[in-house]
Amino acid sequence: MxxxxxxxxxxxxxxxxxxxxxxxxxxxxxxxxxxxxxxxxxxxxxxxxxxxxxxxxLPSPIPNAYQAREQHDAAAKQEIAQKALALVSEGQLIILDGGTTAGWLARQLPGTGKLTVATHSLPAAMTLLDHPNIEVRMAGGRVHAQYRVNLGLETVDFFRQLLADACFIGTYGLHPEAGLTVADPEEAAVKRAIVNASKHVVALVTPEKLGTAASYIVCEAGRIDTLITAGSVPEADLAPYRALGVRVL
Known part of the structure; x- marks a missing residue:
């Protein structure tokens, strides 16, 4: 052949x-x-x-540029962000990663109740500056213009010094065997630091990313505590994550 x-x-x-x-x-x-x-x-x-x-x-279907990703499947991302609000409590230290779904969550965080948010996302930080009761802690590092985040050793070191109540982390693909993956090695390193800095790991995953993978591994699927997705995902697609002990919302 x-x-x-x-x-x-x-x-x-x-x-x-x-x-x-x-x-x-x-x-x-x-x-x-x-x-x-x-x-x-x-x-x-x-x-x-x-x-x-x-x-x-199957490869991840997600575009690379932030602005394109932000509008890609926007309705699903907003639904996921709304669900994620139930996991945010007053007085917490939470981490929002550089994904666009976490960016939608930043927009929906309530203006009342004190909260500390650590992030390496430039759009999320700018959004949160309008919240008088939210303290923003911004990671340093090299600005990645396409992703609109800071990356590099300085960024990783920032998150290594934290112990957050929860992190809300996006992905290019999630698979029960391949794990949570992204397309850039530096982004993967930062996301690994975020996962390791968090008591509770929340993955924000649109349905089209389930069962797909990108090139760089952030963590095993079983390291996720809560998986939030949108729409009517067949139970057969979610069962492998539940079997790993992941709560699915």
Whole structure:
């Protein structure tokens, strides 16, 4: 079988099942696992899939630029942000990450009741400056113009010094096996620091991101305490997270 034919078959299987395994493809296409591994590596470089150990997943469908992400699936993000408000209590120290769903949560935080919010998101910090009872703690670092966040060692060190009651963290993809993933290694490092700095980890995930993955791992799916999503997600898609002990809202 020619390479382009194998590529088509691999992508067809991925669209049908959301995930493919090296061993299964090797048998189905009658080629070695090494050949399938090289095919998957090449398709991953083209952005057609995300490589994981033993196979591949659908790639995250999310655009990179902040402004495009902010409006992408905005209704679902606003619904998720509204649900997340129930997990915020007066007097808490919470962390909002640089994701656009956390940005929608910043807009919806009530103006009454004292709260401390730590963030590396420039849009979230600017939004919260209008809240008289919210103290904003801004992480330093190198400004990433496209993502509208601060990144780098200084940002990571800022979060390492905190112990927050909860963090609200976005993602490019969430999968029971691959975990919570993003597209940039520096962003992954900052998000890992946020997770480690939090007593309660809340993942804000639109339905289209469930079952997908990007290139860089933030944490295992089981490290999440609460998963908040939107709409009517089939229980079969949520059951693997519940099995890991994750509360789903």
């Amino acid at each position: 020619l390479k382009h034919e194998r590529f088509r078959r691999i992508l067809d299987e991925l669209q049908r099942h959301g995930q493919v395994q090296l061993a299964t493809l090797s048998t189905a296409l009658d080629v070695s696992e090494d050949t399938i591994r090289r095919d998957i590596d090449e398709l991953a470089r083209k952005g057609a899939l995300t490589r994981i150990r033993g196979g591949a997943l």
